Amino acid sequence: MQMSISEPEEIKINMTAMIDIVFQLLVFFIMTFKVVAMEGDFNIKMPLASESADSLDEELPDLITVRLEAGENGNISSIIVDDSETLREATMFPDLTNIVEERLAAEGNPEQDSETEVEFDIDYNLKYLYTVKAIGAVSGRALPDGKMKTLIKKVKFKDVGN
Amino acid sequence: MRLFKKKSTEILEGDLTPMIDMTFQLIAFFMLLINFSEVDRAEEILLPSSVLAVPPVVRPDYQIILNLEPNGVVVFEGQKNGIDLLNPLLSRQVDAAAREGIRDPADIAVIIRSHEDTPTGVVQELMAKCQESELQSFSLRVKNQK
Numbered sequence: 001m002q003m004s005i006s007e008p009e010e011i012k013i014n015m016t017a018m019i020d021i022v023f024q025l026l027v028f029f030i031m032t033f034k035v036v037a038m039e040g041d042f043n044i045k046m047p048l049a050s051e052s053a054d055s056l057d058e059e060l061p062d063l064i065t066v067r068l069e070a071g072e073n074g075n076i077s078s079i080i081v082d083d084s085e086t087l088r089e090a091t092m093f094p095d096l097t098n099i100v101e102e103r104l105a106a107e108g109n110p111e112q113d114s115e116t117e118v119e120f121d122i123d124y125n126l127k128y129l130y131t132v133k134a135i136g137a138v139s140g141r142a143l144p145d146g147k148m149k150t151l152i153k154k155v156k157f158k159d160v161g162n
Numbered sequence: 163m164r165l166f167k168k169k170s171t172e173i174l175e176g177d178l179t180p181m182i183d184m185t186f187q188l189i190a191f192f193m194l195l196i197n198f199s200e201v202d203r204a205e206e207i208l209l210p211s212s213v214l215a216v217p218p219v220v221r222p223d224y225q226i227i228l229n230l231e232p233n234g235v236v237v238f239e240g241q242k243n244g245i246d247l248l249n250p251l252l253s254r255q256v257d258a259a260a261r262e263g264i265r266d267p268a269d270i271a272v273i274i275r276s277h278e279d280t281p282t283g284v285v286q287e288l289m290a291k292c293q294e295s296e297l298q299s300f301s302l303r304v305k306n307q308k
Contacts, residue, residue: 040215
């Protein structure tokens with residue numbers, strides 16, 4: 001008996017349907033893809049009024065009060081630090097940073113471990129944009145080498161929960 | 163004299179393997195980066211920007227994201243509400259956190275994403291409203307300016 005071994009035929013799979021669906025998936029993901037801007041936080045601890053009263057016996061941290069006054073259309077008109085220094089020029093936010101930095105240095109607080117607290121008293125109409133700028137100004141300073149120098153870690157608002 | 167060459171009738175098949183490989187890699191890339199959690203973000207809100215804001219390193223155990231429009235409307239989980247009507251929603255969130263083991267509302271992170279033109283007084287009203295539900299840990303979210 002003669003056994004003949006035939007050469008195996010090459011099996012060809014039709015890839016067209018798979019490539020079609022893969023391209024459709026690719027188009028879907030490309031169309032729905034959105035580049036999301038990086039976001040960051042300023043953390044604010046606002047203890048309840050009752051808890052604040054309970055903690056009166058504790059030693060209070062150094063406090064810097066910063067008043068932000070609104071002008072026309074909710075734009076900022078002036079910054080008053082500790083009811084004494086008034087900042088009005090276009091450089092008011094860098095000036096605020098300088099004042100806070102000087103205050104920390106005078107109190108002998110090493111910047112990275114400062115317990116000093118800043119309390120903001122803000123006009124109702126002031127645009128939130130300026131509030132964030134002021135919080136940024138007291139929080140730290142961007143150094144020329146791209147690093148950040150931290151100043152104030154504790155921020156609170158006056159008249160919230162009090 | 164022969165004018166025409168006989169054309170080859172064989173089907174030309176290119177090797178599709180590299181293209182399919184690359185396409186699958188592109189799909190995997192987009193699948194990993196796609197963000198379906200748009201319900202937490204309100205696209206119409208233009209956040210103020212700052213170089214000093216700290217990008218969140220660790221996600222809080224429980225967070226409530228409140229988007230605040232300039233007219234004082236709060237967008238929460240895709241629904242719009244006035245600040246005055248937030249109490250039931252916040253209480254529900256506090257209860258939901260308790261069911262997940264976070265008994266103290268102070269441990270719930272409230273993330274406020276406010277439009278840059280919103281009056282700060284409105285932001286403070288929102289924080290005061292949250293405090294009525296014993297929430298006290300707030301984060302003001304801003305665009306990270308690099």
